[in-house]
Amino acid sequence: xxxxxxxxxxxxxxxxxxxxxxxxxxxxxxxxxxxxxxxxxxxxxxxxxxxxxxxxxxxxxxxxxxxxxxxxxxxxxxxxxxxxxxxxxxxxxxxxxxxxxxxxxxxxxxxxxxxxxxxxxxxxxxxxxxxxxxxxxxxxxxxxxxxxxxxxxxxxxxxxxxxxxxxxxxxxxxxxxxxxxxxxxxxxxxxxxxxxxxxxxxxxxxxxxxxxxxxxxxxxxxxxxxxxxxxxxxxxxxxxxxxxxxxxxxxxxxxxxxxxxxxxxxxxxxxxxxxxxxxxxxxxxxxxxxxxxxxxxxxxxxxxxxxxxxxxxxxxxxxxxxxxxxxxxxxxxxxxxxxxxxxxxxxxxxxxxxxxxxxxxxxxxxxxxxxxxxxxx
Ligand SMILES: *Cc1c(COP(=O)(O)O)cnc(C)c1O
Numbered sequence: 001x002x003x004x005x006x007x008x009x010x011x012x013x014x015x016x017x018x019x020x021x022x023x024x025x026x027x028x029x030x031x032x033x034x035x036x037x038x039x040x041x042x043x044x045x046x047x048x049x050x051x052x053x054x055x056x057x058x059x060x061x062x063x064x065x066x067x068x069x070x071x072x073x074x075x076x077x078x079x080x081x082x083x084x085x086x087x088x089x090x091x092x093x094x095x096x097x098x099x100x101x102x103x104x105x106x107x108x109x110x111x112x113x114x115x116x117x118x119x120x121x122x123x124x125x126x127x128x129x130x131x132x133x134x135x136x137x138x139x140x141x142x143x144x145x146x147x148x149x150x151x152x153x154x155x156x157x158x159x160x161x162x163x164x165x166x167x168x169x170x171x172x173x174x175x176x177x178x179x180x181x182x183x184x185x186x187x188x189x190x191x192x193x194x195x196x197x198x199x200x201x202x203x204x205x206x207x208x209x210x211x212x213x214x215x216x217x218x219x220x221x222x223x224x225x226x227x228x229x230x231x232x233x234x235x236x237x238x239x240x241x242x243x244x245x246x247x248x249x250x251x252x253x254x255x256x257x258x259x260x261x262x263x264x265x266x267x268x269x270x271x272x273x274x275x276x277x278x279x280x281x282x283x284x285x286x287x288x289x290x291x292x293x294x295x296x297x298x299x300x301x302x303x304x305x306x307x308x309x310x311x312x313x314x315x316x317x318x319x320x321x322x323x324x325x326x327x328x329x330x331x332x333x334x335x336x337x338x339x340x341x342x343x344x345x346x347x348x349x350x351x352x353x354x355x356x357x358x359x360x361x362x363x364x365x366x367x368x369x370x371x372x373x374x375x376x377x
Contacts, residue, residue, distance in 0.1 A: 003368060005316040006185045007359035011253075011260070018252045019191075026248040034221035037247035042196070044254055049172040051198045053205035056242030057212050060159040060181025061088035063195040066240055067155045067177040068096035068127070070207035077126035079155075082112045083325040084344040085131040088181075089157045090325055093129065101125070102326060104341045108284040109133060110297075110351075113343075114142035121146070127153040132161030132171060134320070134353075135187075135264070135292035136285065140166055140174040155179065159195070162187040163261035165290040172198050177208075182246065185357075187261055187294055188253055194246040212240040260358070261292050267356050267365050268293035274369030280376050295320050299350040300376055307352060309375040315368055318353035 012019065026037055038056050046054040057063040073079065074097035081089055083102040093100040103116040110133040117128055128147055130138035138156070147154050156175035158164070164171040172178045180186075182194030197208050209218045215237030220229055242250075253260070268291075272282035280298050285291045297320065300306050307317050324344045326337035354368055 001367065002314040003316060003355050003364055004359065005318055005353075005355045006357045008184050008189055008191075010358045011189075011256075012191075015252055015256070019249050022248040022252045023245060026244045032244045034218075035244040037244045037251065038242055039218075039222070041242070041247040041251050041254070044251060045196055046198060048254060048257065049198060050170055051172045051178075052200045053202060054196050054198045055205055055208040055212060056247060057195040057197060057240050058242055059088070059193045059240075060086075060157070060179055060183065060186075060195040061092055062212070062238075062240040063179035063181070063197040064088060064092035064129070064155065064157060065095055066208050066211045066238075067179055067197045068092060068098065069211045070204055071127065071153050071155070071176070073098050073126045073153070076124060078122060078124045079127045079129050080112075080117050080120050080125060081129040081157075082131055082344065083341055084110060084133070084321055084347060085157065085325070086159065086321060087325060087328070087330075088159070089129060089131055090331075098126065099124075100129075100336070102336060102339070102341065104343045105133075105347070106139075107343050107347070109136045109138075109286065110344075110347050111136065111138040112143070114139050114146055117143065118146045118149075121150045121152070125150065125152055127155050127176075129155045129157060130175075131157040131159075132164060134283070134295040134297050135161045135164055136283075137161060137164050137166050137171050137174075137289055137291075144174065153177075159183075159186065160294040161292060162294075163257065163290070164292045167288050173200075176201070177204065182242075182250060187264065187292065188250060188257055190246045191249055192243075192246055194242050194250065196242070207235070210235050211237050213237055214239060263358055264293045264356055265291075267360055268296050270362050270365035271296050271354065271356075271369050274366045275373065278369075278373035278377070280369075280373055293356060296354045296356045297351050298354065298372070299347065300352055301350065302376070303350050303352050306372065306375045310368075310371055313371045313375075315371055316355055319351065320353045322348040322351055324348045
């Protein structure tokens with residue numbers, strides 16, 4: 001038995017005729033720069049989420065960076081976030097010119113602790129950047145109260161949480177900007193790199209488009225006629241756009257997204273059911289939250305030994321995200337890393353991420369759970 005961590009080819013084979021046709025359409029259409037696929041995808045993605053505006057970017061990291069730049073956050077500003085995430089959450093803040101201020105997380109969800117976020121606010125704080133770890137929403141109602149009290153923006157890293165919700169309000173509808181990733185292994189996985197930033201604010205969406213597209217107004221490129229107007233750079237933009245081929249393929253996958261997300265949730269339920277009555281505790285889900293389980297993560301005292309035993313049984317596992325950022329070579333000598341993060345540290349030494357995705361049958365989930373329970377007892 002070999003169970004890989006994830007396998008994009010299962011869905012590719014299911015959707016191959018449509019995906020191949022979409023690639024051919026984009027290539028034969030002759031407009032790979034400022035073509036029709038990107039704005040079409042953005043409109044469809046925004047509709048799926050129930051938000052007003054989506055801006056396609058070439059990664060989740062780029063979406064975070066473009067969001068911060070468009071909010072005017074940069075040198076001299078502080079942004080409060082967590083150390084137990086993808087490096088993109090913190091790197092985007094620093095590449096925008098601002099300073100990341102890490103705070104510790106809640107032990108059950110691993111998400112930012114709103115009380116500690118509140119305590120970390122200074123006169124320089126411009127925003128809070130919560131991460132919806134593994135697909136479980138951060139405590140957005142509490143964070144909005146903190147942000148409202150101090151006049152801060154919320155830029156949400158929902159790269160793992162497409163389809164998640166709190167109550168009847170989807171992730172995407174809570175923050176000033178919510179950022180998603182279309183990396184191949186995410187819920188809406190592209191075939192390369194991609195991301196999006198969504199917002200209810202039309203002017204902010206236009207600024208994000210500019211920062212992602214050379215500082216130019218998008219509309220300039222969509223005018224009819226052979227004589228394009230002169231170049232006009234309205235801000236110091238980058239080239240961080242979602243490309244036409246990714247947009248074309250993501251448009252094929254989007255109508256299947258509900259089913260894809262449900263597939264993760266069903267496999268998580270199969271894991272949790274199979275783990276009931278074993279020493280391994282299934283992940284917590286807060287009441288009223290929809291957790292979409294991009295990762296199914298358990299916590300084990302003897303994590304490394306269990307991991308080796310599972311590898312011996314042919315079962316791949318992951319470590320998202322360990323060691324946490326304050327223990328990484330790039331940050332560990334900085335002043336920020338000297339502060340204590342006892343919860344993030346403890347989660348980092350115990351977490352184990354199980355394989356999940358369309359390549360796992362119910363039997364596979366049961367086998368993995370049984371192997372895990374055996375290895376952990
Ligand atoms: C995947 C991910 C990112 C980065 O997304 P990319 O598309 O790889 O740049 C950022 N934050 C979190 C929490 C992620 O899971």
